[in-house]
Amino acid sequence: MGKKCIICNEEAIYRIRDTSDYYCGDCAEENFGDLNVLVKVEEEAQALKKIIEERIGKNTEDDDQ
Numbered sequence: 001m002g003k004k005c006i007i008c009n010e011e012a013i014y015r016i017r018d019t020s021d022y023y024c025g026d027c028a029e030e031n032f033g034d035l036n037v038l039v040k041v042e043e044e045a046q047a048l049k050k051i052i053e054e055r056i057g058k059n060t061e062d063d064d065q
Helices: 025-031 041-064
Strands: 014-016 038-040
Antiparallel strands (some): 014 038
């Protein structure tokens, strides 16, 4: 389940750093002059996935010992 834009309820691709405010591409461009203050949702999801996989791998190694 993807995140939704807080303005138009379309699928979000950006998030304001350190908040839970999500925006689609059009609303982000319309409301922010500098998209560098936003984080791409997909990049954040991939980073979280990597962290989870690392922790699962570590837990599996601990269980093997």
